[in-house]
């Protein structure tokens with residue numbers, strides 16, 4: 001059995017690993033890496049002569065964004081994923097296609113390719129074993145975003161566990177991966193793992209206690225709305241719903257406006273009632289009764305200057321309605337922009353936090369309103385990563401989906417603490433397991 005790393009190795013972005021078993025070829029994820037102008041696709045993956053099947057861990061575009069490209073290059077194969085990942089991936093792919101068209105970036109695939117992706121999907125239920133060609137596979141809740149899965153693959157006498165992105169502890173909307181973890185260990189599913197392929201986004205970093213960060217966040221909103229308005233940029237998937245649920249814990253004297261892609265995402269998430277969701281009835285109540293949903297430009301313009309709390313996309317200020325709201329409030333020091341998540345390098349969000357300016361309508365704008373960041377995360381931080389890896393106790397540990405420093409920090413710890421081989425492959429590397 002051989003693994004080839006086409007992306008997401010010593011980097012965050014374009015996740016894509018090829019698994020070769022006997023004469024069969026499978027892929028774990030097919031993402032894109034977004035750059036200031038355009039994107040990068042997985043390395044060499046389009047040169048493959050044939051792919052038998054693709055396992056998709058979750059909907060985020062750094063794991064799913066290259067799927068339409070695959071179809072475009074006629075590498076058509078079955079895609080295995082959960083029902084919610086299928087629905088949410090669809091929305092994200094359509095949205096990114098639309099944005100690429102608006103910005104005149106060449107999306108490198110055509111609209112029909114999106115339908116082909118949809119038609120290629122085979123729905124996988126959580127905690128159920130399936131067979132396909134020479135592999136047996138099973139998906140477990142990864143606690144990262146709705147639909148997200150860890151994938152167990154048995155082939156060629158080896159047990160491989162691919163974590164995708166995961167969070168061990170629960171958040172407002174997601175039950176953490178730890179929820180039925182002991183059950184999976186006791187049942188033998190997650191015992192005797194030969195190869196663990198683990199994400200390391202927060203390797204070497206400890207996040208502050210979630211409840212403390214949440215309290216500070218809500219206190220700050222209460223303080224600001226006494227004299228000004230608050231804009232809360234969110235990721236449409238996961239963070240938007242977490243923030244709504246946090247806001248449900250207090251009474252607010254001003255309206256809450258809910259705008260952007262998060263409206264569509266929340267509607268889709270509420271359509272089903274999967275067991276891994278936390279607080280679904282409360283989310284339903286918030287979404288349908290306590291917030292003002294903004295879906296039309298006319299209404300947006302009407303509420304724009306109102307005194308209130310705005311929850312909207314995009315989370316890194318790279319587009320979406322959030323920029324229009326900020327454009328309308330940045331000059332008043334009584335207002336505040338409260339960031340809620342990880343900011344990639346060279347995004348507007350990172351510029352705002354580190355340099356105090358952002359680009360609005362192409363203009364560099366030094367903002368006068370208050371700016372703060374609250375570290376919420378859909379990933380496991382360093383202590384959670386260590387706890388998880390220790391429990392799995394694999395024979396071989398592969399660390400990826402992290403900056404080189406993050407992956408290497410986890411490697412140094414694992415080599416000391418566990419008796420296993422640890423690898424931090426680079427893009428293009430191959431690892432063989434006999």
Ligand SMILES: [Zn+2]
Pocket residue numbers: 058060144165
């Ligand atoms: Zn993700």
